[in-house]
Amino acid sequence: MPTQNIQIALVDDHRLFRSGLVSLINSFSGYTIMLEAANGEELSRKLSPKFKPDIILLDLNMPVMAGTQTAQWLRANYPDICIIILSMFEDADKVLNMVKLGVKGYLLKDAEPHEFEQALKKVAQGELYYPEFVTRHLVNNFNRGVDPIKLNNRELEFLKLAGTELTYKEIADQMCISARTVDGYRDQLFEKLQIKSRVGLVLYAIKNNLVQL
Amino acid sequence: MPTQNIQIALVDDHRLFRSGLVSLINSFSGYTIMLEAANGEELSRKLSPKFKPDIILLDLNMPVMAGTQTAQWLRANYPDICIIILSMFEDADKVLNMVKLGVKGYLLKDAEPHEFEQALKKVAQGELYYPEFVTRHLVNNFNRGVDPIKLNNRELEFLKLAGTELTYKEIADQMCISARTVDGYRDQLFEKLQIKSRVGLVLYAIKNNLVQL
DNA sequence: TCGGCAATGAGGGAAAAACCCGATTTAAGC
DNA sequence: GCTTAAATCGGGTTTTTCCCTCATTGCCGA
Numbered sequence: 001m002p003t004q005n006i007q008i009a010l011v012d013d014h015r016l017f018r019s020g021l022v023s024l025i026n027s028f029s030g031y032t033i034m035l036e037a038a039n040g041e042e043l044s045r046k047l048s049p050k051f052k053p054d055i056i057l058l059d060l061n062m063p064v065m066a067g068t069q070t071a072q073w074l075r076a077n078y079p080d081i082c083i084i085i086l087s088m089f090e091d092a093d094k095v096l097n098m099v100k101l102g103v104k105g106y107l108l109k110d111a112e113p114h115e116f117e118q119a120l121k122k123v124a125q126g127e128l129y130y131p132e133f134v135t136r137h138l139v140n141n142f143n144r145g146v147d148p149i150k151l152n153n154r155e156l157e158f159l160k161l162a163g164t165e166l167t168y169k170e171i172a173d174q175m176c177i178s179a180r181t182v183d184g185y186r187d188q189l190f191e192k193l194q195i196k197s198r199v200g201l202v203l204y205a206i207k208n209n210l211v212q213l
Numbered sequence: 214m215p216t217q218n219i220q221i222a223l224v225d226d227h228r229l230f231r232s233g234l235v236s237l238i239n240s241f242s243g244y245t246i247m248l249e250a251a252n253g254e255e256l257s258r259k260l261s262p263k264f265k266p267d268i269i270l271l272d273l274n275m276p277v278m279a280g281t282q283t284a285q286w287l288r289a290n291y292p293d294i295c296i297i298i299l300s301m302f303e304d305a306d307k308v309l310n311m312v313k314l315g316v317k318g319y320l321l322k323d324a325e326p327h328e329f330e331q332a333l334k335k336v337a338q339g340e341l342y343y344p345e346f347v348t349r350h351l352v353n354n355f356n357r358g359v360d361p362i363k364l365n366n367r368e369l370e371f372l373k374l375a376g377t378e379l380t381y382k383e384i385a386d387q388m389c390i391s392a393r394t395v396d397g398y399r400d401q402l403f404e405k406l407q408i409k410s411r412v413g414l415v416l417y418a419i420k421n422n423l424v425q426l
Numbered sequence: 427t428c429g430g431c432a433a434t435g436a437g438g439g440a441a442a443a444a445c446c447c448g449a450t451t452t453a454a455g456c
Numbered sequence: 457g458c459t460t461a462a463a464t465c466g467g468g469t470t471t472t473t474c475c476c477t478c479a480t481t482g483c484c485g486a
Binding site: 014015016017019022023024038088107109111112113163164167195198203206207211213 | 226227228229230232233234235236237240251301302320321322323324325326329377380408409410412413416420426
C-alpha cells in the first residue's frame with residue numbers, strides 16, 4: 001500500500017451519497033477515487049487484477065448484491081484490497097461476521113467526517129479502525145462461539161415471501177411445495193434466527209434487504 | 214430570495230451523508246450551508262425568524278421527528294422557506310402529500326449530482342424542480358381525490374408496537390387497554406392503509422420509520 | 427452398502443390473528 | 457339540548473399461525 005495517493009473505490013447504491021463522499025474525500029489529501037459502483041455486482045464487473053483500488057468503502061445495505069456477499073467475494077478474489085464497511089446500523093451479527101471476514105474498518109453512516117478521515121488514514125497505514133461499538137460487540141461475544149448464520153437458497157426464497165402479506169398457504173403455492181414444508185422452513189428459521197413469530201421473519205428479511213420497501 | 218449566496222439548511226440523520234453533501238454543495242458556487250440538523254426536532258430548535266435559510270434540504274426517512282411531520286411544521290411556521298425533499302424511495306403517497314404541502318423540489322438519494330445542482334438552481338430562482346417520477350405520480354392521481362392518510366397518536370403508538378414481535382394481547386397490556394380495543398385499532402388501520410394482515414402493519418411501520426431496525 | 431443429512435410432506439391441537447355482530451362513554455360543535 | 461365523532465370495550469366465529477411428533481425420498485461420503 002502506497003503512503004500517498006491512496007486509490008479508493010466507493011460502493012453504495014445512492015448516487016447522491018456517493019457524490020457527497022467523493023467531494024468529502026477530495027477535500028482530504030492523499031486519496032483518489034478511482035471507481036464508483038452502485039452494488040457488488042457492478043463492482044465485480046469493474047474490478048480487474050490490473051485495475052483495483054487500495055481501499056474499498058462498502059455499504060452493507062444494498063439491494064442487488066448485498067454488502068456481506070460482496071465482502072465475501074472480495075476476500076476470495078482480491079484478498080489484498082482493504083475493506084472499510086459503511087453501514088446504517090450496528091447489527092451485532094453483521095459486525096462480527098465482517099470482522100471475522102477481515103475487514104479493516106467499520107463505520108456507521110452517522111460517523112463524523114473527522115472519524116471517517118481517521119479511518120481512511122489508519123487503514124491506509126495498514127492498521128485497523130474499529131470504533132467502540134465494534135470492540136464492544138467483540139467483547140460481548142468473546143466466549144460464545146458465534147458461528148455465522150447461513151441460510152440456503154430455499155430458506156432465502158421463503159424469507160423473501162415471508163416479508164410480504166402472503167399467508168404461509170399462499171407462500172407454499174408460490175414455492176410449489178406443501179404447506180407442511182413451509183411450516184418446516186418457518187420453524188427452522190425461528191430456531192436459526194432466534195425469533196418466534198412471523199413478524200420476526202419480516203424484520204429479519206428487511207434488515208437483510210430481502211424485501212424491497 | 215437572493216440570487217447569489219443562497220443560505221441552505223441540511224436535515225438528515227446521517228452525519229456522513231450530511232458532510233458529504235456539504236462538500237458537494239461547497240463545490241458548487243453561490244451557496245452557503247448555514248445549518249445542519251439530524252432531525253426535525255433539532256431543526257426546530259435551531260431555527261428562528263432571524264436565523265433561517267432560503268432553502269431546506271429535508272430527508273423524509275428520519276427517526277425522531279419524521280420528514281413529513283417536519284415539512285408540515287415548516288409550512289406552518291416558516292412558510293417562506295423553500296423545501297427540497299431528499300428521499301430514499303419514490304413512495305406515491307409521500308410524493309403527493311409533499312407536493313400538496315408545497316415543497317419546491319423532490320429528489321431521490323440516487324439522483325446524479327448534476328440533477329441535484331439543477332434542483333438547487335431552479336428552486337433558488339423561485340421555480341419548481343419535479344423529476345419525471347413526481348409528475349408521473351401527479352398524473353396517475355389526477356382524478357381520484359387523494360386525501361392524505363392521517364394517523365392519530367394512539368394509532369401511531371399501536372403501530373410502533375405492531376412492528377415488534379409482541380402479540381396483540383401483549384400490545385394491549387403495554388397500552389393499558391383491552392385486547393378488543395387493540396383489535397379495533399388494527400382493523401381501523403387495515404382500512405385506512407389498505408392492508409389486510411399484521412405483516413402489512415409491520416411493513417408500513419418500517420416504511421414510516423416507526424420502528425428502529 | 428450403510429448411515430447420515432437435507433429437502434420434502436403429514437396429523438393434530440393450541441394459540442393468535444382476522445372478521446363479524448354489537449355497545450358505552452366522553453368530548454366537541456352547532 | 458342534540459348530533460357527531462372518537463375512544464373505549466364485549467362475545468363469538470373462522471382462518472392463520474405456531475408447536476409438537478413423525479415418515480418419505482434421494483443423495484453423498486465413509
